[in-house]
Amino acid sequence: MIQISPVTKIRRHRELPVPGKIIVRQAQKVEALDIIAETILAPEHLMLDIARSLNVSTEKADDLIQRAAGETINKDDLIAGPVGITQRVVRAPRSGRIVVAGDGLVLLQVNSTPYEVHAGMPGTVTDLIPDRGAVVEATGALIQGVWGNGQTEFGLMQTKLESPDDQLTTDHLDVSLRGSIILGGYCADPQVFQKADEIPLRGLILTSMDSALIPLAQKAPFPILILEGFGFHPLSAIGYNVLTTNNGREISLNAQARDHYKGIRPEIVIPLDVSREPEDVSLAVEDFAPGHSVRVVRAPHIGKTGTIETLSHEPIQFPSGVCAFGADIVLSDNERATVPLVNLEKVA
Amino acid sequence: MTSSVVSTDSILTIDIGTITTRVSLFDVVGECYRFIASGTAPTTIAPPFSDIREGVTRAINHLQTITGRVLVGMDGTLLIPSHPDGTGVDAVAATLSAGPEIKIVAVGLLEDVSLESARNLATTTYATVSEMVSLNDRRKQDARIDAILRVRPDLVIVAGGIDGGATQSVHKLLEAVGLACFLMPRNQRPQVLYAGNSSIQEEIQETIAPITDLHIAPNIRPGIHSEQLTPAQVTLSKIFKAVRAQQMFGVSDLDQWSGGRLLPTSTAFGRIIRFLSHIYDPNKGVLGVDVGASSTTVATALKGKLAMRVFPQLGLGAKLENLLKYIPVEHIAYWLSEEISRSSVRDYLYNKAAHPASLPATVEEMDIEQAIARQIMRAAVSQVMSALPFEIKGPGADLLPWFEPILASGSVLSHAPTPGQSLLMLLDGLQPSGITTVVLDQNDLLASLGAAADVNPLMAVQVLESHAFLNIGTVIAPVGRARKGIPVIRVQATFEDGSETKIEVKYGSIEVIPLPSGQSAQLQLRPLHRFDVGMGGPGRGGRVRVVGGSLGIIIDARGRPLHLPSDPELRRESMKRWLWTLVN
Numbered sequence: 001m002i003q004i005s006p007v008t009k010i011r012r013h014r015e016l017p018v019p020g021k022i023i024v025r026q027a028q029k030v031e032a033l034d035i036i037a038e039t040i041l042a043p044e045h046l047m048l049d050i051a052r053s054l055n056v057s058t059e060k061a062d063d064l065i066q067r068a069a070g071e072t073i074n075k076d077d078l079i080a081g082p083v084g085i086t087q088r089v090v091r092a093p094r095s096g097r098i099v100v101a102g103d104g105l106v107l108l109q110v111n112s113t114p115y116e117v118h119a120g121m122p123g124t125v126t127d128l129i130p131d132r133g134a135v136v137e138a139t140g141a142l143i144q145g146v147w148g149n150g151q152t153e154f155g156l157m158q159t160k161l162e163s164p165d166d167q168l169t170t171d172h173l174d175v176s177l178r179g180s181i182i183l184g185g186y187c188a189d190p191q192v193f194q195k196a197d198e199i200p201l202r203g204l205i206l207t208s209m210d211s212a213l214i215p216l217a218q219k220a221p222f223p224i225l226i227l228e229g230f231g232f233h234p235l236s237a238i239g240y241n242v243l244t245t246n247n248g249r250e251i252s253l254n255a256q257a258r259d260h261y262k263g264i265r266p267e268i269v270i271p272l273d274v275s276r277e278p279e280d281v282s283l284a285v286e287d288f289a290p291g292h293s294v295r296v297v298r299a300p301h302i303g304k305t306g307t308i309e310t311l312s313h314e315p316i317q318f319p320s321g322v323c324a325f326g327a328d329i330v331l332s333d334n335e336r337a338t339v340p341l342v343n344l345e346k347v348a
Numbered sequence: 349m350t351s352s353v354v355s356t357d358s359i360l361t362i363d364i365g366t367i368t369t370r371v372s373l374f375d376v377v378g379e380c381y382r383f384i385a386s387g388t389a390p391t392t393i394a395p396p397f398s399d400i401r402e403g404v405t406r407a408i409n410h411l412q413t414i415t416g417r418v419l420v421g422m423d424g425t426l427l428i429p430s431h432p433d434g435t436g437v438d439a440v441a442a443t444l445s446a447g448p449e450i451k452i453v454a455v456g457l458l459e460d461v462s463l464e465s466a467r468n469l470a471t472t473t474y475a476t477v478s479e480m481v482s483l484n485d486r487r488k489q490d491a492r493i494d495a496i497l498r499v500r501p502d503l504v505i506v507a508g509g510i511d512g513g514a515t516q517s518v519h520k521l522l523e524a525v526g527l528a529c530f531l532m533p534r535n536q537r538p539q540v541l542y543a544g545n546s547s548i549q550e551e552i553q554e555t556i557a558p559i560t561d562l563h564i565a566p567n568i569r570p571g572i573h574s575e576q577l578t579p580a581q582v583t584l585s586k587i588f589k590a591v592r593a594q595q596m597f598g599v600s601d602l603d604q605w606s607g608g609r610l611l612p613t614s615t616a617f618g619r620i621i622r623f624l625s626h627i628y629d630p631n632k633g634v635l636g637v638d639v640g641a642s643s644t645t646v647a648t649a650l651k652g653k654l655a656m657r658v659f660p661q662l663g664l665g666a667k668l669e670n671l672l673k674y675i676p677v678e679h680i681a682y683w684l685s686e687e688i689s690r691s692s693v694r695d696y697l698y699n700k701a702a703h704p705a706s707l708p709a710t711v712e713e714m715d716i717e718q719a720i721a722r723q724i725m726r727a728a729v730s731q732v733m734s735a736l737p738f739e740i741k742g743p744g745a746d747l748l749p750w751f752e753p754i755l756a757s758g759s760v761l762s763h764a765p766t767p768g769q770s771l772l773m774l775l776d777g778l779q780p781s782g783i784t785t786v787v788l789d790q791n792d793l794l795a796s797l798g799a800a801a802d803v804n805p806l807m808a809v810q811v812l813e814s815h816a817f818l819n820i821g822t823v824i825a826p827v828g829r830a831r832k833g834i835p836v837i838r839v840q841a842t843f844e845d846g847s848e849t850k851i852e853v854k855y856g857s858i859e860v861i862p863l864p865s866g867q868s869a870q871l872q873l874r875p876l877h878r879f880d881v882g883m884g885g886p887g888r889g890g891r892v893r894v895v896g897g898s899l900g901i902i903i904d905a906r907g908r909p910l911h912l913p914s915d916p917e918l919r920r921e922s923m924k925r926w927l928w929t930l931v932n
Contacts, residue, residue, distance in 0.1 A: 018500065019533050042498045043531070047490035099531060107490070107527065146702040211694045229702060231695035258702065260366075260666050261448055263395035297703040299710050320714035321765025322707050343706045 001346045002265070002295055003142045004238050004305075006245070007274055008348075010138045011126070014117045017041065019131035026128055030119040030136060032154035032252045037133040041115035046093060050080045051104030053090045058104035065106060071098050079106055120152055121252040121269040139277065141242050141270040143227070145205075148255030148266030151223035155202040157270075159183040159247045165234035168206060170195045177201060181253050183243055186232045187213065193220050203253040205243070205268060207235040208303070223255035225266045228303035236295060236305040237332035238347060246270045288327060293347040296329070296339055305347055306331035316340075357438035358430055359804060360419065361796035362404055362602065363613060364391055364444045366642040366665055367705045369403035371411050372796055373419075373437070374807055381807040383816035386791055387411025390705065391446050393596055400446070400598035426605055441799035442606035444599065445613035445642060447592050449660045450475040453501040453538070455521050456569075457508035459484045462544065465569040466507040468735075469543065469577050471657045473588055473612050474643055475503070481524060483517055489524055496528035501538045502591045504529075506552075509545030511570045518544055522555065529560045537561075539587045543568040543580045563587055575737060578654070581615065588612045609802055614638075616798030618647040618656040621755070623801055623808065625649035628752055633740040635751040636794065637725060637778065639758035641665030641704050644724050646732045648751070650740050657732050662724045664717070664760055665704030668697040675723050682912065683719035683776060685923035686712055693719075714765070718773050721760045725777025743781045743827040743880050747908050750782045750882045755817075757789035767898045768930030771820050775858075775902075779910050781827045782882025783873075783892060788818040819865055821897030825904040826879035828886070832856040836879045836905050840872040853905040858926045861903070863896035871901070899930065 020039025024030060051061035064080045067073060073092045081089030096110035123138030158180045160172040168184030173195045181203035182196070188210040196204055203223040211230040227239055235243075252269040288294070292308045306329040315323040316338060324340040331337055358375040369391045373384040387410030392403035408419055408426075418435040421427050427436025452470045454477050456463030463482045470477050478499040481492050496504070504525050508518045529537045537560040542552045546567050556562045565580035589610055593599040603610040611619075621636040628634055630651055638645040644662040648655050661667060661674055677690050684693075696716045700706065708714040733748065742749030756762070756774055764770040770788055774780075793816055801808040826837045835852045841861050842848050853859045863869050871892050878886040894901060906926075913919045 018536060043494065045490045045493050045497075045531075047488065047493075100527065107493075109531075147698070210691065211698045212691060214698065229695075230698040231692065258666075260704065261393050263398075298699070298706045298708070299713050302699065317765075318707075318709045320708045320710055321769070322709065322714065322763070323765070324707055340707050340709055343703070343709060345703075 001348055003144045003267070003348050004236070004242060004295070005142050005348060006242050007140065007272055008142050009277060010121065010123070010140060010142050010269055012120060012136050013129065013133065014119060014136055015129055015133035016115070016117055016131075020114075022128055022131070022134065024125045024128075024134050026125060028125045029123075030125060031122050032119055032152075034119045035116045036119055036125075036136070038114040038116045040109075040112055042112075044110050044112050045099070046096075046108045046110060048079060048090060048093075048106040048108060049104065050090055050106055054081055054083050054088050056083060061104035062102060065101050067098050067101060067106070069098050069101050072096075073098065073108070118152065120254050122271045138269060138271055139274050140272040141246055142267060143239055143242055144265045144267045145225045145227040145255075146229050146258070146266070147226040148257055149217050149220060149224045150255065150257050151203075152252070152254045152256065153181065153203045153223050154252050155179060155181045155250065157181045157183055157205070157243075157247065157249060157251045159244055161185050161207070161235065161240070161244065164207070164237065164240045166207070168192055173199060173201070175199055181205065181251060183247075185235070188232075190216050193217065193224075197221060203255070205253065208233040223253050225253060225255040225268065229297075233303040236303050238293070238305045243268075288341060288344065288346065294327070294329060294344040295347050296331075296337070296343060297345055298343040301331065301337050301339065304331045304333070304337075306337070308344075309336075311341070357804060359439045359441060359800050359807060360426070360437040361793075361800055362407075362440065362442040362606070363792070363796050364400050364403070364442075364446045364602070365613070365640065366446045366663075367391060369400070369407045370792060370796075371404065371407040372791070372793060373411060373415060373417070374800065374811060380814070381804070381810040382814055383791060383793060383811050385411060385414045386793075387414060393446055398597060400596055401601055404598070404602070428605070439607070439803045440605045441796065441803055442602050442610045443613040443616045443795045443799045444592060444602070444610060445474060445640060447474065447595055450502045450588065450591055451478045451499055452476065453479045453481065453496050453499055453504045453525075455481045455504060455506045455508070455525060456544075457483050457514060457517055457521070461572060462507040462509070462569045465575050465577070466505045466543070468575065469505055469507075469568055469580055469584060472577065472581050472618075473584055473614060474658055474660050476660055481521060483521070489527075492524040493528045493531070496524065497531060500532075500536070503587055504538050504540045506540065506542045507544045507568050509548070509567075510572060511546050511567050513545055515545060515548045518548060519551070522552065526556055526559055529556075539563060539590060541565060541580070541583060541587060543583075561590070585612055585615050606799070607803075609799065611799050613795040614643070614645045614656065614658045616795040617645050617757070618649075618654050618798070619801060620794050620798035620808065621647040621656075622649040622652060622654040623798070623805070624753075624755075624812070625654075626652055627809070631741065632750045632752040634753065634755070635748075635778070636755045636757070637729070637774075638756075638794070639664060639721055639724060639760050641759075642667060644728045644758075646728045648732065648736065648740065650738055653738050655732065655737050657728070659724075659728050659731075662728055664700075664720065664724070664758075666701050668704075668720070669701035671697055671720070675727055679726075680716070680719050680723045682919070683722045683923070684715055685920050685927060686715045687916075687920065688712055688716060692716070717760060718764070718769065721773050722777040725774070726779075729778055743882065743908065747827060748779055748781050751780060751784050753785040753787050754778065754780055755787045755789060755794060757792060757794045759792070762788055762790050762792060766931050767818060767820050768927065771823075771899060771902065772927055772930050775823065775825070775904050776910065779908055780823055780825050781908050782825060782880070783894070784823050784825075785895070785897070786820045786823055788820055790818040791816050793817070819895065819897035821863065821899040821902050822894040823902045823904060824871075824873065824881060825908060826875050826881050827908040828875075828877060828879035829907050830855040830877055830879075834877065836876050836907075837881070837903060838874040838876065839901075839903055841901060842870040842872075844868060851903070853903045855905055855907060856922075857905055858929045859903045859905070860899055860929060861901040863894070863900035865896050865898060867896040868893055869896070869901070902930070
């Protein structure tokens with residue numbers, strides 16, 4: 001299921017991949033860039049061979065170790081010794097925490113920059129997930145995409161999309177857009193990323209992109225989110241309406257990589273104040289029925305949205321020769337199409 | 349078959365794939381076991397369900413609708429055993445391939461000895477080796493620890509030391525593993541599989557077992573030149589279950605339903621291929637290839653010895669996003685029969701990766717999909733054949749050995765629009781040599797039968813011989829090189845009714861002699877210009893009895909290795925001509 005909604009309740013788990021420290025509290029209001037939880041993702045250790053450094057036996061070294069596992073130490077703090085005429089000692093080469101001490105060795109976990117999980121959107125913490133993070137809820141417009149380069153940002157969205165089949169070129173970008181997130185059309189020009197970096201932009205939302213640009217997009221220092229797919233594909237009518245009517249608003253651009261196992265997609269959240277709380281549709285099941293809004297995910301109608309008119313009761317043969325259950329759809333441009341059910345995703 | 353041999357037990361198999369959950373019912377019909385029907389549903393690992401049981405329930409409901417047989421009780425649980433009124437089933441066998449790749453750290457003494465064996469063991473399941481530690485590793489102990497911690501592995505495989513050999517070095521390497529495990533939160537610690545020098549198993553038990561889950565298997569490298577992976581593979585299957593049970597909801601229940609016999613799909617696939625190698629021609633190997641959404645598995649077996657490899661990077665679903673790291677786009681475009689740009693092929697890979705369950709609906713997309721499948725098989729088979737641990741006779745280096753039969757599974761092959769398309773993908777991707785039968789797993793049952801063989805081996809045999817599988821036909825692929833248009837083989841077919849057909853097949857062409865399923869024919873083969881059909885050497889022919897299939901007898905005289913025209917237009921014309929021959 002893809003979510004493209006002008007207003008909906010958005011509920012997102014913000015979790016660390018490994019246990020860590022939760023920064024927020026229940027019912028706390030958070031901004032997009034607020035830290036939810038943090039941890040040391042890739043700890044760095046130093047093994048200090050006390051016995052060898054002090055030139056003593058392992059047993060003697062253990063007696064000389066002055067610190068215990070769990071202790072926090074600063075650089076140059078005494079760790080072991082003194083011993084001998086010259087009063088040899090071992091001092092901490094860096095600040096950190098002792099994690100193992102014994103058998104003539106000390107293992108020091110050095111202080112390093114923590115990995116942080118951010119709220120990703122302005123909202124309220126509704127649940128805490130022990131040691132891992134929290135659930136953040138917000139209300140607003142939600143537009144999910146198909147690909148992201150793994151980065152997130154929050155900022156003002158400005159559209160450079162005059163029609164759903166527009167193309168984004170360097171001519172669309174100038175210094176007046178500095179610090180903005182730009183909504184553009186199809187992109188096939190690597191210079192666009194370079195100019196975006198020079199201005200600099202805070203992020204790019206593209207309707208579609210030439211897949212040859214993927215390596216560049218992955219290296220870009222700002223988030224890039226692709227809405228429809230690779231190759232030239234116009235923006236769906238519903239996506240176009242939701243995004244262009246919110247031009248000039250602050251948005252959360254979460255260009256996270258897609259994870260099919262966790263059901264994670266790159267997405268844009270546009271926080272909105274609404275008087276009545278909308279329904280949470282994220283738990284809806286991908287069963288199709290006449291009247292459902294759908295998006296086609298494969299050629300020849302990739303990216304188009306429409307409404308299911310009828311469902312086939314028997315497998316249908318498609319031009320490729322493949323036989324599958326299908327649906328007759330009225331597309332948003334009033335064209336009719338028969339599409340394999342597996343090539344549809346429900347629009348919620 | 350007498351009724352005394354056949355028990356009346358019915359079996360339900362459950363296969364959880366990345367995209368589809370399939371349940372299949374097998375029961376006694378007359379005096380033989382038969383495949384009754386399958387029910388399918390989308391796999392439900394991801395939200396909103398995040399529990400594989402929901403997909404199983406939906407697939408069983410589908411099966412109940414198809415068969416009219418009640419399999420689930422009022423309380424929603426499977427009815428095991430079956431009841432006298434015909435409801436329920438007597439046994440369940442289950443296989444699982446869904447889930448992220450298992451992250452492995454391989455530890456061994458020497459890079460090209462025990463570490464290589466540890467890596468080889470890892471390639472027999474849905475895993476990726478993310479880090480390696482060996483004596484050749486010049487990093488300090490703390491750097492090794494950090495490297496293991498960075499990976500956050502699901503499993504550490506420790507090999508090293510031939511039996512009776514080095515022990516000190518193994519202990520030194522294990523220190524890094526033990527410390528790294530100790531530094532992880534208890535519920536995040538990896539499983540450790542020790543399959544090294546068996547003389548120090550007790551010491552390993554004392555040092556590692558208090559820290560994390562330790563599994564001990566027989567030494568995978570008992571001698572410098574000998575590798576034995578099979579016993580450790582059994583342990584690896586158990587570890588796979590444990591890892592998956594931590595990652596996904598419902599795995600423990602699935603294992604319980606199947607009486608603790610839940611298997612990785614690849615293991616079950618390998619088991620059925622090994623099983624078949626006892627039945628078929630002992631002078632030839634059996635080859636199985638399964639091209640799936642999340643991986644490709646190639647299994648070969650000879651007289652009960654199995655060599656298997658899983659390629660988690662070669663899948664036709666979400667894995668396509670990374671396929672270009674392993675296969676250049678030009679190699680895929682090589683197999684296209686339509687004029688499609690390389691950028692369109694590349695765009696296709698990423699669009700399909702974003703929607704792995706989707707199907708090609710246009711002629712162009714089907715052409716790309718099948719081109720990818722060809723190149724994936726090419727890449728996988730060439731790697732397996734270059735490192736076979738036993739010798740299967742064949743026509744020479746870099747060519748596929750003699751196999752009988754070849755079994756093909758995976759929806760790109762089994763659900764191709766026509767058997768001719770399936771066969772051409774297999775002929776191009778595998779490039780079989782000599783005389784072989786090609787069987788299509790049209791109901792996606794092979795792995796399920798491998799799992800069920802443990803419960804009821806007779807059922808596996810009887811279902812394999814039934815119409816549940818599509819025998820495409822007998823392929824005759826003479827090996828050699830010639831100029832295009834030169835006759836390379838004369839084939840005389842004598843049918844059951846006494847009628848005869850004689851054809852002379854020219855180099856660069858494919859010809860078909862129709863022979864329906866259930867019929868057989870006597871073939872007289874006369875290879876010309878020292879072409880080799882595996883009947884005793886180059887130029888040697890003879891008589892052979894073959895069975896029919898959906899296409900009959902297919903003579904692939906394009907030579908081996910297969911070289912397509914270098915001119916793209918000529919190549920596309922050739923592809924279309926060959927396809928036309930097999931489809932019409």
